[in-house]
Amino acid sequence: MKIKAIETTPLLVPYAQPYYWSQGVTRGAEVLLIEIRTENGFVGFGECLATPTAKGVQAFVEEAARHLLGQSVFDRERLMTLCYQSLFQFRGNCSAPRFGGQVLAGLEMALWDLQGKALDRPVYELLGGAQRRYVEYFGFIQGSEPKDLAHDAVALVQQGHRTIYCKVGRGDELDFEIVRQVREAVGPGVRLRLDPNEAWDTLSAIRMIERLKAFNPEMIEQPCDHRSLSALKQIKDASPVAIAADQCVFNAVDVCQVTQMQAADLIVLGLHETGGIGPLMEAAAVAKIGGLNICLHGLYETGITTCAAHQAGLAIPNLDDANQYMNHLLTSDVIASPDLSLKDAKLGLFDAPGLGFELDPDAVSEAAARHAEHSAVTDNA
Numbered sequence: 564m565k566i567k568a569i570e571t572t573p574l575l576v577p578y579a580q581p582y583y584w585s586q587g588v589t590r591g592a593e594v595l596l597i598e599i600r601t602e603n604g605f606v607g608f609g610e611c612l613a614t615p616t617a618k619g620v621q622a623f624v625e626e627a628a629r630h631l632l633g634q635s636v637f638d639r640e641r642l643m644t645l646c647y648q649s650l651f652q653f654r655g656n657c658s659a660p661r662f663g664g665q666v667l668a669g670l671e672m673a674l675w676d677l678q679g680k681a682l683d684r685p686v687y688e689l690l691g692g693a694q695r696r697y698v699e700y701f702g703f704i705q706g707s708e709p710k711d712l713a714h715d716a717v718a719l720v721q722q723g724h725r726t727i728y729c730k731v732g733r734g735d736e737l738d739f740e741i742v743r744q745v746r747e748a749v750g751p752g753v754r755l756r757l758d759p760n761e762a763w764d765t766l767s768a769i770r771m772i773e774r775l776k777a778f779n780p781e782m783i784e785q786p787c788d789h790r791s792l793s794a795l796k797q798i799k800d801a802s803p804v805a806i807a808a809d810q811c812v813f814n815a816v817d818v819c820q821v822t823q824m825q826a827a828d829l830i831v832l833g834l835h836e837t838g839g840i841g842p843l844m845e846a847a848a849v850a851k852i853g854g855l856n857i858c859l860h861g862l863y864e865t866g867i868t869t870c871a872a873h874q875a876g877l878a879i880p881n882l883d884d885a886n887q888y889m890n891h892l893l894t895s896d897v898i899a900s901p902d903l904s905l906k907d908a909k910l911g912l913f914d915a916p917g918l919g920f921e922l923d924p925d926a927v928s929e930a931a932a933r934h935a936e937h938s939a940v941t942d943n944a
């Protein structure tokens with residue numbers, strides 16, 4: 564089954580409300596839709612993050628696409644290695660595994676979608692089969708002020724979330740007040756995870772964790788700069804609260820280093836870091852050998868990624884029981900089915916072949932027009 568054509572379309576889907584975190588304010592999902600067509604009429608879809616610019620990512624995806632035309636969709640691993648070596652490891656003097664993962668994820672995802680559609684099986688069955696009947700997701704609370712975050716936390720607990728995830732790293736006193744009010748609102752029985760997104764240095768992290776432990780957080784995610792595993796290890800050794808690695812882990816090599824150093828208690832990782840589903844499964848296997856679970860990481864994505872990540876989540880043996888879900892932030896989605904709304908914080912098995920979704924052509928057109936309009940405004944600014 565040979566690849567005949569590859570198209571890319573930048574999309575923009577706004578969030579219902581902006582989310583506030585240590586790196587600023589994020590207002591929507593900007594992605595590049597990937598569409599791969601085969602000679603016998605199958606179409607596979609994926610998406611990659613369009614950051615820092617859609618045009619830049621699009622140029623790299625188009626370069627990668629040249630290596631895929633005329634090739635078999637079932638040669639996924641060899642083809643993705645070829646794309647990686649040609650673009651992100653060229654002659655040994657261009658080494659960009661992290662950006663490479665981001666760029667190639669959409670193509671990799673679309674190849675899985677095609678394989679599943681060609682075989683008429685959902686992707687999780689191609690990954691070894693479902694390890695569970697559903698994936699459970701944490702409640703990612705939204706708002707700027709502590710009272711708004713606390714209010715949202717109560718609503719998410721009422722919807723069935725057992726674990727609440729909260730951004731901090733926005734200043735010591737604001738962080739303290741956010742965590743205090745959220746804990747007070749949800750009560751002692753709800754699990755609480757805090758994510759400063761690299762905002763703290765080692766000393767700040769140790770000081771803040773000491774203050775915040777009164778509110779019984781179960782985990783602190785990536786407290787310090789992602790470039791230093793030794794700082795993460797130092798914080799973990801000093802912390803009475805479990806520590807997760809997020810931005811310092813992009814692939815199986817990073818996971819291996821974290822496990823060897825014992826620098827974290829949990830690995831937070833997604834398709835857009837690893838470069839797709841295959842490399843995520845590989846990283847999960849390394850984490851499993853090191854005795855750690857994988858928590859699915861969410862980014863600025865549409866239902867395409869939600870479905871792809873969910874397929875992997877169903878098949879990863881060492882999956883955490885509280886994963887990141889971003890779909891509820893979108894004002895609308897670009898897929899027509901399945902219904903991705905959570906029931907008791909869970910999403911069950913998908914029966915449809917491939918990644919399991921049907922694209923909504925009208926929603927895609929709207930999101931593409933919105934992106935074009937947004938780019939024109941940005942270009943003229």
Ligand SMILES: [Mg+2]
Pocket residue numbers: 758760784785809810831
């Ligand atoms: Mg994080």
